Amino acid sequence: xxxxxxxxxxxxxxGQREVFCGLTSIVWLHRRMPDAFFLVVGSRTCAHLIxxxxxxMIFAEPRFGTAILGERDLAGLADAxxxxxxxxxxxxxxxxxxxxxxxxxxxxxxxIKLDLAKAAERINTRMLGRVRVVNYSGSGIETTFTQxxxxxxxxxxxxxxxxxxxxxxxxxxxxxxxxxxxxxxxARMGLETVRTLPPRQSTxxxxxxxGTRLLLAQPFVADxxxxxxxxxxxxxxxxxxxxxxxxxxxMAAAAAAFGxxxxxxxxxxxxxxxxxxxxxxxxxxxLEGKRLFLLPDSxxxxxxxxxxxxxCGMELVEVGTPYxxxxxxxxxxxxxxxxxxxxxxxxxxxxxxxxxxxxPDLVVCGMGLANPLEAEGxxxxxxxxxxxxxxxGCDQAADLAELFARPLNRRELLxxx
Amino acid sequence: MELTLWTYEGPPHVGAxxxxxxxxxxxxVLHAPQGDTYADLLFTMIERRDRxxxxxxxxxxxxxxxxxxxxxxxxxxxxxxxxxxxEALLVGESCTAELIQDQPGxxxxxxxxxxxxxxxxxxxxxxxxxxxxxxxxxxLCRGLLKTQMPAPGAAKPEPERWRSEGRRPRVxxxxxxxxxxxxxDDVRELRGLLADxxxxxxxxxxxxxxxxxxxxxxQADANLCLYPEVAGPLCSWLERSFGTPVVRTVPIGIGATAxxxxxxxxxxxxEPPELREADQRSxxxxxxxxxxxTYLTGKRVFIFADATHAIAAARIxxxxxxFTVVGLGTYSREQAREVRVAAKELDLEALISDDYLEVxxxxxxxxxxxxxxxxxxxxxxxxxxxxxxxxxxxxxxQDVPARYAPQMGWEGANVIFDSWVHPLMMGLEEHLIxxxxxxxxxVDGHLSHLEGASAPTAQPVAGPDNGAPDxxxxxxxxxxxxxxxxxxxxxxxxxxxxxxxxxVRRNTEAYANERGVAEITEETLYEAKxxxxx
Ligand code: SF4
Ligand code: SF4
Numbered sequence: 001x002x003x004x005x006x007x008x009x010x011x012x013x014x015g016q017r018e019v020f021c022g023l024t025s026i027v028w029l030h031r032r033m034p035d036a037f038f039l040v041v042g043s044r045t046c047a048h049l050i051x052x053x054x055x056x057m058i059f060a061e062p063r064f065g066t067a068i069l070g071e072r073d074l075a076g077l078a079d080a081x082x083x084x085x086x087x088x089x090x091x092x093x094x095x096x097x098x099x100x101x102x103x104x105x106x107x108x109x110x111x112i113k114l115d116l117a118k119a120a121e122r123i124n125t126r127m128l129g130r131v132r133v134v135n136y137s138g139s140g141i142e143t144t145f146t147q148x149x150x151x152x153x154x155x156x157x158x159x160x161x162x163x164x165x166x167x168x169x170x171x172x173x174x175x176x177x178x179x180x181x182x183x184x185x186x187a188r189m190g191l192e193t194v195r196t197l198p199p200r201q202s203t204x205x206x207x208x209x210x211g212t213r214l215l216l217a218q219p220f221v222a223d224x225x226x227x228x229x230x231x232x233x234x235x236x237x238x239x240x241x242x243x244x245x246x247x248x249x250x251m252a253a254a255a256a257a258f259g260x261x262x263x264x265x266x267x268x269x270x271x272x273x274x275x276x277x278x279x280x281x282x283x284x285x286x287l288e289g290k291r292l293f294l295l296p297d298s299x300x301x302x303x304x305x306x307x308x309x310x311x312c313g314m315e316l317v318e319v320g321t322p323y324x325x326x327x328x329x330x331x332x333x334x335x336x337x338x339x340x341x342x343x344x345x346x347x348x349x350x351x352x353x354x355x356x357x358x359x360p361d362l363v364v365c366g367m368g369l370a371n372p373l374e375a376e377g378x379x380x381x382x383x384x385x386x387x388x389x390x391x392x393g394c395d396q397a398a399d400l401a402e403l404f405a406r407p408l409n410r411r412e413l414l415x416x417x
Numbered sequence: 418m419e420l421t422l423w424t425y426e427g428p429p430h431v432g433a434x435x436x437x438x439x440x441x442x443x444x445x446v447l448h449a450p451q452g453d454t455y456a457d458l459l460f461t462m463i464e465r466r467d468r469x470x471x472x473x474x475x476x477x478x479x480x481x482x483x484x485x486x487x488x489x490x491x492x493x494x495x496x497x498x499x500x501x502x503x504e505a506l507l508v509g510e511s512c513t514a515e516l517i518q519d520q521p522g523x524x525x526x527x528x529x530x531x532x533x534x535x536x537x538x539x540x541x542x543x544x545x546x547x548x549x550x551x552x553x554x555x556x557l558c559r560g561l562l563k564t565q566m567p568a569p570g571a572a573k574p575e576p577e578r579w580r581s582e583g584r585r586p587r588v589x590x591x592x593x594x595x596x597x598x599x600x601x602d603d604v605r606e607l608r609g610l611l612a613d614x615x616x617x618x619x620x621x622x623x624x625x626x627x628x629x630x631x632x633x634x635x636q637a638d639a640n641l642c643l644y645p646e647v648a649g650p651l652c653s654w655l656e657r658s659f660g661t662p663v664v665r666t667v668p669i670g671i672g673a674t675a676x677x678x679x680x681x682x683x684x685x686x687x688e689p690p691e692l693r694e695a696d697q698r699s700x701x702x703x704x705x706x707x708x709x710x711t712y713l714t715g716k717r718v719f720i721f722a723d724a725t726h727a728i729a730a731a732r733i734x735x736x737x738x739x740f741t742v743v744g745l746g747t748y749s750r751e752q753a754r755e756v757r758v759a760a761k762e763l764d765l766e767a768l769i770s771d772d773y774l775e776v777x778x779x780x781x782x783x784x785x786x787x788x789x790x791x792x793x794x795x796x797x798x799x800x801x802x803x804x805x806x807x808x809x810x811x812x813x814x815q816d817v818p819a820r821y822a823p824q825m826g827w828e829g830a831n832v833i834f835d836s837w838v839h840p841l842m843m844g845l846e847e848h849l850i851x852x853x854x855x856x857x858x859x860v861d862g863h864l865s866h867l868e869g870a871s872a873p874t875a876q877p878v879a880g881p882d883n884g885a886p887d888x889x890x891x892x893x894x895x896x897x898x899x900x901x902x903x904x905x906x907x908x909x910x911x912x913x914x915x916x917x918x919x920x921v922r923r924n925t926e927a928y929a930n931e932r933g934v935a936e937i938t939e940e941t942l943y944e945a946k947x948x949x950x951x
Contacts, residue, residue, distance in 0.1 A: 015476075015496075016454075016473060016474050016475070016476050016493070017451040017454065017474075017476040018451075018454050018457070019451055019452075019454065020451075020452055020454075020455055021450065021451060021452020021453075021455075022452075023452065024452075024455075043428065043512035043513070043541060043542065044421075044424065044426075044427065044428040044512065044541065044545065045427070045428045045430075045431075045453055045511055045512050045513075045541070046452075047421045047424045048424060048427040048428060048431065048455075048456075049452060049453070049455045051423050051424060052427075052455055052456075052458060052459060053455060053458075055423075055792075055813070062422050062423065064422075065420055065421060065422045066420075066421050066424075067418045067419070067420055067421075068418065068419045068420075068421050069418060069542060070418060070419060070542055070543065071540075071542045071543050073418050073542075074516070074542060080418065083418035084418060086418070087418050087419075087420045090420060091420060107450045107452070107512075107513035108512055108513050108516060110479070111482075111513055111516045111517060112516060139450070139452075139479075140450035140451045140452025140453065140476075140513075141450045141451075141477065141478050141479040141482065141513070142478070142479050144451065349496075349500060366458075367458040367461070367462055368454060368455070368456075368457030368458040368461050368462075368469065369457070369461070369469070370461065370462075371461040371462065371465060371466065371467060372461055372466075372467060372468050372469045374467075375467030375468065
């Protein structure tokens with residue numbers, strides 16, 4: 001692979017990590033599928049985590065909750081199963097509008113080996129199709145942050161109806177507006193059958209089969225892709241739709257996979273790309289030459305680094321990722337500039353030492369680290385904001401760049417004398 | 418197993434973190450999976466702290482579980498000690514680590530670290546955050562003071578010994594911590610208040626204390642138990658073991674501050690404070706007596722908070738502002754008894770619960786005009802369209818103001834007057850609104866500044882749908898209602914000012930329900946109004 005020749009060896013670290021667990025994905029998934037409920041089977045810590053992660057961001061009636069394990073549940077497992085059934089009954093009685101119930105495993109439920117797959121099956125049988133119950137793990141001993149979405153989507157794959165029909169399936173949550181935009185652009189190119197996973201309604205599940213081509217909107221859906229491939233779908237290899245370049249390449253790859261005339265694609269994309277680049281121009285001037293350090297968090301780090309370097313002219317000091325999937329990054333890695341230092345995993349203290357030593361102009365990091373770094377004089381950008389904001393697509397490229405320019409602008413705006 | 422949507426308290430190890438992060442020179446090694454590091458953001462985002470809490474997590478993963486997690490624990494401890502060189506080390510585990518039973522505390526004790534180690538056992542499946550904070554503070558002090566313990570039966574120190582020792586009396590302020598409610602400002606206020614009475618502060622703990630300061634705790638003539646949730650067990654232990662008397666009255670509000678001063682002065686053998694002090698030092702008494710406050714009379718207020726603030730709020734609301742308390746409760750089970758007593762005095766049954774939906778239901782039933790609560794009640798009150806002021810943790814970043822805003826002492830009373838009264842309408846204005854409510858200019862768009870005070874505003878990050886809060890309108894009708902509003906009813910309702918419309922709607926529906934009326938007309942609305950007007 002070309003990458004070994006241009007990129008130095010990946011720095012593999014294991015030490016204290018500073019990243020949310022997969023439960024956090026619930027915070028955006030519950031808004032994506034308003035007819036679904038996410039029930040974490042875990043501890044008070046798990047409940048506190050999702051509320052803290054969600055609480056700083058949104059005020060919303062939650063469509064998630066936690067069945068908190070107590071001492072009694074830990075004593076005997078049969079008991080825990082009965083208890084879980086009772087909690088689910090209460091919940092469904094109160095929330096009759098729920099159509100899909102995700103039972104979400106946590107560290108404690110995994111350590112005590114509570115079999116949520118069995119529980120899901122059992123409840124499904126009892127509910128007789130009134131709700132569908134699926135399960136996945138969002139535990140911190142197995143998953144980080146965005147990987148929770150991967151687990152949730154994987155759990156839906158067995159429920160997808162089979163169909164050999166040719167279709168494009170976009171995998172990974174996009175902001176609603178962005179998704180609509182992509183659908184209309186694909187339609188303009190003549191690609192009519194485009195579906196999404198997750199769907200907007202949890203019951204509106206897309207079919208899957210030999211004719212399904214997968215296009216990844218997010219880089220953190222590796223297990224979902226594998227499960228869909230087992231159902232006959234094929235992945236389209238493409239960079240991720242961040243920035244003008246990535247978004248165009250992403251859409252073009254999909255069009256090519258369906259044999260659409262490249263001229264038609266160009267007709268649709270060229271004016272978009274033109275306009276996108278124009279919008280980016282002032283932001284590029286702002287960001288050019290600025291040095292960027294990305295701490296591992298959302299798995300969006302590599303495509304973001306690619307965009308910020310190639311389209312905004314930023315210099316990459318270090319690009320961290322919690323987990324490096326070379327296959328899903330195959331189109332991204334060669335686009336990184338020669339010499340980019342990648343790191344995988346984390347040893348937060350050592351990483352912060354590298355941040356201090358290299359004095360970057362901007363650090364992308366998790367919420368727990370942002371203010372302390374600001375206090376040390378570094379401009380920061382919360383990585384979690386990037387999974388909540390509409391950042392995908394040509395039309396969004398300037399908005400995405402603006403998210404990174406703002407902390408720098410702000411520092412220049414402020415004066416105290 | 419217990420279903421929780423929002424929770425008032427985090428797990429006990431978060432309480433331990435609050436102690437560690439409140440102090441200087443203490444480090445906490447927490448055996449926990451990576452996701453548990455979320456707790457850092459409570460301090461760096463909600464408290465807006467400029468440094469990370471002094472916590473090293475082992476962040477073990479599933480693949481470590483087969484192998485030797487004990488090695489990982491020891492490595493993390495050694496690295497933390499080498500890197501941070503703490504003056505005291507706390508070692509503990511989160512809920513997941515508790516299950517795998519590595520016993521990090523005993524591992525640490527066997528490592529010969531050369532620093533005092535306190536091994537924390539905080540049962541994650543039966544206890545909660547405040548309990549964890551109290552236990553940690555107690556264990557830490559007990560560990561550090563081990564060598565100073567007087568022999569059993571030794572004579573108790575005389576609280577008036579300061580005289581014979583030729584110095585001013587001195588006291589410890591115990592309980593203020595990070596993520597508590599306005600603790601930093603309370604400490605500043607109390608320092609001033611005590612100084613005015615010639616009393617020195619010996620140690621403030623945990624907030625800002627070092628382990629060496631904790632070693633000086635027994636040198637105080639009295640302990641002030643400012644936040645029983647956090648300092649209760651420590652104060653009792655210091656009283657039992659060192660004979661240090663405790664003042665347990667929490668000086669929030671005029672009456673309580675005066676009582677606190679009387680108790681403390683009596684204990685230390687000082688002149689009792691002047692009766693006029695409150696009137697001279699705080700505006701609350703006069704503001705509350707002024708004619709503009711007449712409209713506060715009998716305003717119905719619903720209170721739910723930690724025990725300390727709930728009890729204080731009930732007293733202030735009923736005695737110092739002339740409100741009618743229509744609900745009082747707490748999530749602090751450890752202090753339930755005290756809250757029950759306070760409720761009984763007001764002819765109420767205290768609501769002891771950690772289920773915010775149960776609290777919301779009680780709130781809806783009580784139909785208050787003002788809610789004093791936590792962040793959760795702010796959500797609920799907003800859904801019900803009732804003004805709300807936050808008086809206790811759990812809190813949001815907006816409850817950590819930049820300005821000086823204590824709750825305790827004379828200035829605290831001023832702050833409380835302002836922040837509770839503002840969400841309500843001001844006096845004369847209420848009459849004017851009544852007079853002009855049919856005026857065509859009187860439309861919903863006319864937002865008063867008071868409306869803003871009750872509406873949660875912070876939405877730092879927009880959701881995928883641009884962050885529109887999905888507020889589910891909640892019908893207050895007991896059965897969720899087969900009620901129908903006729904056009905005339907709706908029209909009349911729409912003429913009612915928006916800020917009372919929610920209440921009128923609920924009252925009318927309750928009235929209709931009670932009478933089995935299925936259709937609400939203009940007349941029903943006025944019948945209901947007559948029925949509820951007192
Ligand atoms: S890391 Fe594990 S125990 Fe902690 S919140 Fe996540 S799932 Fe729960
Ligand atoms: S909006 Fe504010 S200033 Fe204007 S009348 Fe109403 S309360 Fe007074």
